[in-house]
Amino acid sequence: MFTGLIEHVGIVSSISPLDTTESGGGGWSITIADSGPILTDCSVGDSICVNGACLTVTEFDSDKFKVGIAPETIDRTNLGDFKVGARVNLERALAAHVRFGGHMVQGHVDDTVTIVSREEDGNSLRLLFRVPEPTVSRGSLLPYLIEKGYVALDGASLTITSVSDEDRTFGVMLIAHTQSKIDLGKKKVGDRVNIEVDMVGKYVEKAVQAALGGQGAAGFRAQVDQAVERVLARRRTAGTDD
Template sequence: MFTGIIEDVGHIAKLQPTGDDIRLTVNVNKMDMSDVALGDSIATNGVCLTVVDFSSKHYSVDVSHETIKRSGFADYAVGDKVNLEKAMQASSRFGGHIVSGHVDGVGKIISLTQIDRWLEAWIQAPDALAKYISEKGSITVDGVSLTVNDVDGGKFMLTLIPHTLQETIIGSYRVGSKVNLEVDLIARYLERLMMGDKAAQSTSKSGIDLKFLAENGYLK
């Protein structure tokens, strides 16, 4: 579990393909690695990944095919900067919102407008995520806990303060940049809860079986 409060900006030092997966090595900058152990989780641009090797200056993780498919990792390259956050401890201050590190999809920056010291950013979310994004709700963008300030269909707007621009990779965004998105955890569970008994029904792709054919007049 994470809070979306970024501890450090690291950079990708190695990307080693291992079949359909990737072994990723990230060099840290100021993040304290003294309390990290093998098997710990570190959110890397919002993706919860398990540490398989580390030192005081780096950590390595395995990125699965599923993670590559659902996040921006397919487009990452050596030298790219990434937001870092270690998993929260029970004694930690909860500064952001509940972040699982399970990315729901990839969004795209469609406009950036400087307003005094603030930056207004509009992001296009995948259509499937639009229903989870609400004005004044929370969303995680590349691991950063942020407040949605406006919504227009599948697009949403963020107002970014100077501190966020300085302490995360958001300051380097450009129009067209792709970003990892995680919607609010409560919204995701609420949708499932509202399904009631229908949640137990199969969601097979075809939905066509003997019962379906009989109910629709194809079988006598």
């Protein structure tokens, strides 16, 4: 579990294909350097959130660490876009004894969104993102995006400032302090960014669907229709149907 409070920005120093027996084919091994501040208590097998993706440390020293990236992770995230020299947001897994900030972030990236506009607002920066069209395998992310709700972008916990279901867009604002601590403010229009929506919304949706017999919106409408019909039937029986 993570908080979305980025601890450090590291630099990708090497990228190489993983042996197919390790990754299932198509995976990569990435070394991230300039990471000393988050490696003081590191162990092999620890989880580190890299641009929002929870990855396992396979090797490390005082300045750098190595992680393996499986094909599923490459497919879901922007990690496959990495080139040597890329800057990446880093956060260690949450320790039980520290104060909790940000919001609950799993490090399980849902998809990538695309920056469609950048607008300076004083010393703050407004960013607008477009959500991908839903597919058979991946539903729409828009139901989980609400104004003033949480979202994790490249691992950073941010507050949503606007949502347009019609345009499939949402916005966030980065204050000057946040811009200095994460790499998101340096990205350009057209760049892809990892997104993890608030997991609470997913649990609520599943609970509601279960209560409706797994029928979703259709089940809800059917239950409303049945409730209305019961009320009308009682009125008819009482002779008050007017």
